[in-house]
Amino acid sequence: MAEAGAERVSGRSSGLLFVVAIGLAAMVYWLEFQDPPEPGIVDSRQEELFPELEAQDVEWVELTTSEGRRLRAERDTSGWVIVGAHPGPADSVAFEAAASQLASLRIEGRVDPPVRLEDFGLEDSVVPLRFGARGRTHQLRWGQATPIGGNTYVRIEDEPGVDWVASWRANALQKKEIGWRDRRVLDFDRMAVRRVLVRWPGGGATLVRQGNEWQLTDPLIESADPFTVEGLLTQLSFLEADGWVEEEARAEAEAVLKESVFHFELETDDGELPRELAIAPMEGGLEWVASGDGGRLFLLAANRLEDLPKALFDFRHKSLGGFDPSEARGLHWVFDSADSQQPNTTLTAEWSGGQWRPNDERVDPEDLRGAVNALSTLQATEIVADGLGAKEREALGLAPGNLQVQVSGEGGRVLTELVFGRVRAGQGWWVSSADSPTVYRVDEALAEVLPVDAADFQARWISSADSEPLSEAVDGDTWNASD
Known part of the structure; x- marks a missing residue:
């Protein structure tokens, strides 16, 4: 028994010595290889x-x-x-x-x-x-x-x-x-710009601010699309560089800019020299070089330029609605019957009591609300022609028109007046403004909320829900303005 007790004491002592040894080793290691200490908070x-x-x-x-x-x-x-x-x-x-x-x-x-x-x-x-x-x-x-x-x-x-x-x-x-550097390519006051000159391969445009409106003066004289012009000025004012051309690469970059793809010139009313910007792709096309204020040469990621207007169409007036739907007070729409033996269908409506009140009570006021909202923001997707002969307009359903639309505001002020022709599946819906010979194409999706002619109006807005589908009211043939 005594021998067994001695063995237990000896084993316990050995364990304690082992723990002490490990502790001493850890302390030596910490003193020798410790990370920088974390002292207390400064007073x-x-x-x-x-x-x-x-x-x-x-x-x-x-x-x-x-x-x-x-x-x-x-x-x-x-x-x-x-x-x-x-x-x-x-x-x-x-x-x-x-x-x-x-x-x-x-x-x-x-x-x-x-x-x-x-x-x-x-x-x-x-x-x-x-x-x-x-x-x-x-x-x-x-x-x-x-x-x-x-x-x-x-x-x-x-x-x-x-x-x-x-x-x-x-x-x-x-x-x-x-x-740390100013990344702005051009530093200018967007509201002070009075003239914009844009050049691209094969074309260009000159735009002049007249009051609160923008006018195209070259190569056409007509109203410009204000959203495109103001959008361009906003893009240029916020355009930021992704890098700079180093001095050793400057000669190469200047040579590239001589063949610039885009050139912008902005004239302001503050009497200063025009701001100029030339942009051209570097080898590989992933980066573009731009010359901005003070002769500095910038590098731009190609995706920064994807939304820049690149064609005359971009600057032309394309808004066929352009009114606030809350200002609409009266509607006068004429749907062509397409049958000389049948009269056209005329739909009128007045805004009263927070809803549209049509002359035909079978028309759902919510259908009218949806159509007016769609018309208020209507944008052309293409300018087909600046003028067509009588036969061409008739072929498109624009003479006299499959649908004539007038939306008026307070006091009978006309907000928009449009003539719609035929809808062609996959091609769009031809339309012209009542006061312009220009023929536009709009997205055929508009026909989902606006009947295309008298038959479609009768089927969708008057008859029961099992009337003919919209697709039967859309022409399946095709027509080309050049025919």
């Missing part, structure tokens, strides 16, 4: 790095971009400008944000000296961020992230200790070059 009186500074006190900033390029930006009366080897306009919003971050930078914690700077990623070889404020130069070096806590080590003014700040503050001061 609140020391939290702000530059308590005497405001954002507007920062006069210049010199930093390293994520790509490793050194940039220096200086504040001037108009904002911020990049100076030095690669000068150009700066993104003033980005540098104002940087100035605000620097002036309000707060210490979250500190490791007091002595420290090994390389343990924190803060060795002397790290190029500092420098900035000037109130005649003094300040600098700080960014280190690695803290093991926990979402912070980043920083060394300030070459002090022997190490501080750390919230990583989101540090990240705001570490960007790619494109995040």
